[in-house]
Amino acid sequence: MKATVIATFFGVFLTCTYTAKEATKKTKKAKLYVPQIDCDVKAGKIINPEFIAKCPPGCQDVKYRVYGTDIYASFSSVCNAAIHSGIIDNTGGKILVQKVAGHSGYRGSFSNGVRSLSLPRWRESFLVSEGKPRKGVTYPTTLEYSSSKSTTVKSEPKKPEQDLKGMKSADTANTSEKALEQGDTVRKENQTTPVPTPATQMATTTPTPMTTTTDPSTTMPQPTKTPAATRTTAAAAKTRPGLHRVRDMGSSSVHPAYASVVAAAARQVQAAQGRGQNTGVQRQEPVATFQRAASSPAHLAMETDSWKPGLSLFDTDCKVDLSFLMDGSWSIGKRRFQLQKRFLGNVAQALGIGSAGPLMGIVQYGDDPSTEFNLKTYANSKDLRNAIEKIQQKGGLSNVGKALSFVNKNFFLDANGNRGGAPNVVVVMVDGWPTDRVEEASRLARESGINIFFVTVEAAAQSEKQNVIEPNFVDKAVCRTSGFYSINVPSWFSLHKVVQPLVKRVCDTDRLACSKTCLNSADIGFVIDGSSSVGTGNFRTVLQFVANISKEFEISGTDTRIGAVQYTYEQRLEFSFDKHSTKQDVLNAIKRISYWSGGTSTGAAISYASEQLFSKSKPNKRKIMILITDGRSYDDVSMPAMAAHQNGVIAYSIGVAWAAPDELEAIASDPAKEHSFFVDEFDNLYRYVNQLIQNICTEFNSQPRN
Numbered sequence: 001m002k003a004t005v006i007a008t009f010f011g012v013f014l015t016c017t018y019t020a021k022e023a024t025k026k027t028k029k030a031k032l033y034v035p036q037i038d039c040d041v042k043a044g045k046i047i048n049p050e051f052i053a054k055c056p057p058g059c060q061d062v063k064y065r066v067y068g069t070d071i072y073a074s075f076s077s078v079c080n081a082a083i084h085s086g087i088i089d090n091t092g093g094k095i096l097v098q099k100v101a102g103h104s105g106y107r108g109s110f111s112n113g114v115r116s117l118s119l120p121r122w123r124e125s126f127l128v129s130e131g132k133p134r135k136g137v138t139y140p141t142t143l144e145y146s147s148s149k150s151t152t153v154k155s156e157p158k159k160p161e162q163d164l165k166g167m168k169s170a171d172t173a174n175t176s177e178k179a180l181e182q183g184d185t186v187r188k189e190n191q192t193t194p195v196p197t198p199a200t201q202m203a204t205t206t207p208t209p210m211t212t213t214t215d216p217s218t219t220m221p222q223p224t225k226t227p228a229a230t231r232t233t234a235a236a237a238k239t240r241p242g243l244h245r246v247r248d249m250g251s252s253s254v255h256p257a258y259a260s261v262v263a264a265a266a267r268q269v270q271a272a273q274g275r276g277q278n279t280g281v282q283r284q285e286p287v288a289t290f291q292r293a294a295s296s297p298a299h300l301a302m303e304t305d306s307w308k309p310g311l312s313l314f315d316t317d318c319k320v321d322l323s324f325l326m327d328g329s330w331s332i333g334k335r336r337f338q339l340q341k342r343f344l345g346n347v348a349q350a351l352g353i354g355s356a357g358p359l360m361g362i363v364q365y366g367d368d369p370s371t372e373f374n375l376k377t378y379a380n381s382k383d384l385r386n387a388i389e390k391i392q393q394k395g396g397l398s399n400v401g402k403a404l405s406f407v408n409k410n411f412f413l414d415a416n417g418n419r420g421g422a423p424n425v426v427v428v429m430v431d432g433w434p435t436d437r438v439e440e441a442s443r444l445a446r447e448s449g450i451n452i453f454f455v456t457v458e459a460a461a462q463s464e465k466q467n468v469i470e471p472n473f474v475d476k477a478v479c480r481t482s483g484f485y486s487i488n489v490p491s492w493f494s495l496h497k498v499v500q501p502l503v504k505r506v507c508d509t510d511r512l513a514c515s516k517t518c519l520n521s522a523d524i525g526f527v528i529d530g531s532s533s534v535g536t537g538n539f540r541t542v543l544q545f546v547a548n549i550s551k552e553f554e555i556s557g558t559d560t561r562i563g564a565v566q567y568t569y570e571q572r573l574e575f576s577f578d579k580h581s582t583k584q585d586v587l588n589a590i591k592r593i594s595y596w597s598g599g600t601s602t603g604a605a606i607s608y609a610s611e612q613l614f615s616k617s618k619p620n621k622r623k624i625m626i627l628i629t630d631g632r633s634y635d636d637v638s639m640p641a642m643a644a645h646q647n648g649v650i651a652y653s654i655g656v657a658w659a660a661p662d663e664l665e666a667i668a669s670d671p672a673k674e675h676s677f678f679v680d681e682f683d684n685l686y687r688y689v690n691q692l693i694q695n696i697c698t699e700f701n702s703q704p705r706n
Helices: 002-027 078-085 176-181 228-236 256-274 330-351 381-389 400-410 439-447 462-467 473-477 492-506 536-550 583-591 602-612 638-646 661-667 682-701
Strands: 050-055 071-073 093-101 124-130 321-327 359-365 370-373 424-431 450-457 486-489 522-529 561-567 571-575 622-629 649-656 676-679
Touching: 050 078, 078 093, 078 124, 321 330, 321 400, 330 359, 330 381, 330 424, 330 492, 359 400, 400 424, 400 439, 400 450, 424 492, 439 450, 439 473, 450 473, 450 492, 486 492, 522 536, 522 602, 536 583, 536 622, 536 682, 561 583, 561 602, 571 602, 602 622, 602 638, 602 661, 622 682, 638 649, 638 661, 649 661, 649 682, 661 676, 676 682
Parallel strands: 321 359, 321 424, 424 450, 450 486, 522 561, 522 622, 622 649, 649 676
Antiparallel strands: 050 093, 071 124, 093 124, 359 370, 561 571
């Protein structure tokens, strides 16, 4: 009996002990959940100022660019920066990221198998460290993104997209899935407002009337139930565009078909207003005075003072090939379409159209773009203005992306009057916002050397932004996001006040960044080894290599310029950047270079080229030095090369035969792997022509758009 009691006691004791341990485990603090990010995620895209994240395997790749060393520009890939800094390797892992202020310069380097690039300046930086939480800091379990990536919520399956430019009535409140697709930071996950029924065919169906009910917390109209027959018709007519803005109700300035669609909605709005309800359907017409947009340069208002209609601002100093994309959509209405034509006529007058100056053509867009007239159709402002007055509105949606693709492929052709030597400029007029996406079409146009300007009129109000298909579409479209390429006007009645600012900008050819390509915007200085070890025959091979590179560039006094220095113990300026202004003249000058023969003082040659060539380079040109040598230098190359790099010279080194690899790397800009080459004999130099040009262009195109 006693043994039984003791056994029972121990059994109860062990049970209680086990239960207590389990309870203790449950009361321990829950483990921090670490969100995972992709290899291509840049720090600037994440809103959180400090966070811990997990990087996947495989981020050590040149396509995930990194800018800086130890401290990185926020334009960099977070995970590849972590690999570069040695926090993780290519297998991935947890990292701690802290945002800090922008720097005036970022130094590129090679570290842990990753080449980081140099960058002159950037607006924001970040630090990477081991993925352990700091005391007193609460870290997010989900990250907030400023673009379309978001780990905050998961979207439900997409509903059929509706062609809405912005139904400016109160039935647009349901934006949960729409906003998530557009990249907004969404915190509300459970919006249950019914999706508005797409507009049905205008000729056969009228919109179903809507009733408005008032909720204590918000006023949100609810569509009435649609009869089955009407629903069938609506489903068959999904391709029909939805409503644009409700404008000019009852006015002849709105197309009759468009007015018939919005008439029922307008009557409902008026009825709701009569009951004192706040529908949010139509905002007050902006006052007809010029107001600076927040993103516009500070001096924009000052640019509007001196121009008067009938005056030309320029004679022949402004030489651009200009295409206006004219908004012909139904949303603009007939009255505003006339104001747009008047504005274009005033721009034509201010430009002073002429064969020796600016040329201008017009493409009208709606559902589909079409050319009204091309660059060579009119050679003076008077004829052009008369032609603009005769343009008829085409109607349709506001498919800006489609119009940009059309211009890129069809407008700037030699057959249409494109002059080649003049910058290509597109000015996009937009009433409100586009009904399609512009980012990809704009990128392709920019890569073709087209400068894109946007003039947006009556931009989306806060309550309308949910209807915009692509938020921040202007910044995604233009060459630089500094405000130079975009002008926002509060009202079509204020449009005449931006004639002068716009004309000044399109004619400021030094700031037209998209006309600057890797082939037409550099001062290229060749530094050629003429030492005795090269020999006469090999020297002619080197000159052929120099000529083969030079002829790939667009050479003129305003495009790429070529200069050359030959060196031995001494240095000789063969020709300067301003000596030859045509490609043929440059190629002839290269042929005339005579072989010098002597020693090899490469360091002194770099210093000489910096003083005699690159100190005279134009401020808006990229300074590129291409040095060819076949042996080790008698003097130090690192200090002269470093001085050249600090003065903005991008240095490429090409070594032949007995050239020293350590000197080639010291001469080359970072990353040295992309800026230095080696061949075993002179006859193989030709193999690196294309690679060299490709690297020059890759570096040019990789610079951020700010």
